[in-house]
Amino acid sequence: MTAKAKTIDPQTLAADLKAGKRAALARAITLVESKKADHRHVAHQLIQDVLPLTGKALRIGITGVPGVGKSTTIDTLGSNLTAAGHKVAVLAVDPSSTRTGGSILGDKTRMARLATDPNAYIRPSPSAGTLGGVAAKTRETMLLCEAAGFDVILVETVGIGQSETTVADMVDFFLVLMLPGAGDELQGIKKGVLEIADMIAVNKADGDGATRARSAAADYRAALHILAPKSPNWTPPVITISGLVNQDLDTLWQQIEQYSHRMQVSGEWQEKRSRQQVAWMWDMLQQRMSEALRTNKKTAERLKSLESSVHDGTTAVSLAVDELADLMGLSE
Numbered sequence: 001m002t003a004k005a006k007t008i009d010p011q012t013l014a015a016d017l018k019a020g021k022r023a024a025l026a027r028a029i030t031l032v033e034s035k036k037a038d039h040r041h042v043a044h045q046l047i048q049d050v051l052p053l054t055g056k057a058l059r060i061g062i063t064g065v066p067g068v069g070k071s072t073t074i075d076t077l078g079s080n081l082t083a084a085g086h087k088v089a090v091l092a093v094d095p096s097s098t099r100t101g102g103s104i105l106g107d108k109t110r111m112a113r114l115a116t117d118p119n120a121y122i123r124p125s126p127s128a129g130t131l132g133g134v135a136a137k138t139r140e141t142m143l144l145c146e147a148a149g150f151d152v153i154l155v156e157t158v159g160i161g162q163s164e165t166t167v168a169d170m171v172d173f174f175l176v177l178m179l180p181g182a183g184d185e186l187q188g189i190k191k192g193v194l195e196i197a198d199m200i201a202v203n204k205a206d207g208d209g210a211t212r213a214r215s216a217a218a219d220y221r222a223a224l225h226i227l228a229p230k231s232p233n234w235t236p237p238v239i240t241i242s243g244l245v246n247q248d249l250d251t252l253w254q255q256i257e258q259y260s261h262r263m264q265v266s267g268e269w270q271e272k273r274s275r276q277q278v279a280w281m282w283d284m285l286q287q288r289m290s291e292a293l294r295t296n297k298k299t300a301e302r303l304k305s306l307e308s309s310v311h312d313g314t315t316a317v318s319l320a321v322d323e324l325a326d327l328m329g330l331s332e
Contacts, residue, residue: 008042014049017147022121025148029123032140047140050147055273057089057146058260061167063157063193064177069203070156071110073177073243078111080249081152082119089145090114090122091138092156121150139170139280168196169279172269173256178202178220180212194220195227197236199255205240206247213240233266234259292328299327 008031016024032043064070071092078088090111114120123141142153157167168174176197194200200220205213220238229235237255241248263269293299303324309315 010042010045010049013046014147017050017144018053020149022148025121025144026123028144029137029141032144033137043140047143050143053147054143055146057142057151057153058173058256059142059153059155059171060256061155061157061171061174062177063164063167063175064203065179068177068179069243070177073201073203073241073249074154074156075111075114076243076246077249077252078114078120078152078154079117080246080253082114082117086119086152087150088114088117088120088152088154089142089148089150090120090154090156091141091145092122092124121145121148142170164193165196169276172263172272173259174198175252175256176200178216180204180209180216194223195230197224198230198234198259199236199252200224200238201252202238202240203243206242206245209242210240231263231266231268233262233268289328293324296328299324302327 008027013024013028013031017028028043028046031039031046034040034043062070062074074090074092078090081088092111111122114122123145138155142155145153153171155167155171157164164174174196176193176199178200180202200217202213202216202220217238217240224236224238239248239251239255241252243249260269263272293303306315306320306323310317310320
């Protein structure tokens with residue numbers, strides 16, 4: 001059900017969130033995902049109200065090529081964590097149709113155990129073409145989940161692409177899942193993905209895949225060895241796991257906890273989060289300015305005309321940008 005801004009009291013909704021009411025969390029996320037201006041105003045008030053309760057969760061991004069077993073691994077890992085007393089929120093960003101904007105939203109069926117776990121919450125969100133397949137409001141959704149008491153946030157991305165940096169820039173720990181039999185595939189892995197990984201886990205390392213997984217892990221270690229680590233306090237480990245049979249996921253979690261401890265002791269943890277907040281501000285500002293350009297009466301009509309002339313090659317791109325900047329009062 002679409003939230004109606006006129007009937008929403010952000011303070012009441014914030015109180016329900018703090019009480020851990022799942023219906024309130026679902027309603028709050030729907031509110032922040034809305035593109036309506038009045039909804040956005042209420043959503044911003046809500047985020048401000050719950051801000052003191054945020055920032056305490058461990059935020060983990062998980063990516064990998066299609067078929068690597070992301071959902072299966074998240075289902076098993078999340079179940080392990082809830083059994084150990086954690087509250088786990090999964091933000092699963094689905095591929096959206098570039099033509100219709102629709103999405104599959106099938107994550108609840110792919111994470112059967114977590115879908116029925118009272119200490120877990122799964123929120124599939126259509127990416128709607130946003131960079132990296134990350135829903136535009138994923139950051140706000142993380143804050144709402146934290147306010148509702150979830151202490152582990154898992155963000156599942158669509159798959160490896162040019163914008164995985166977008167995911168890494170909004171989480172504390174970035175996990176890259178790989179398939180066994182790296183050999184030829186290793187050449188196709190983007191160097192940038194390895195550079196932003198905090199850990200590589202070769203999945204499907206059970207049964208007949210065990211030997212190939214160990215070989216792949218050795219290849220990935222060699223690849224990482226020639227890259228300068230992101231932090232002087234952490235060298236990304238490469239491990240083998242099986243999300244399907246729950247093999248070595250305890251080791252995976254121990255590595256994440258060790259990373260968290262080292263980063264917090266060194267001060268890098270808070271510094272990274274502070275940088276992410278500033279980057280988030282700039283992202284939102286750019287989105288708002290782009291939206292204003294398209295909706296402002298003074299610029300919208302001229303924008304259409306300039307788009308057409310740039311498309312036809314009759315107006316230089318730089319000239320078109322200068323004119324639009326002038327209309328928005330942004331000229332030097």
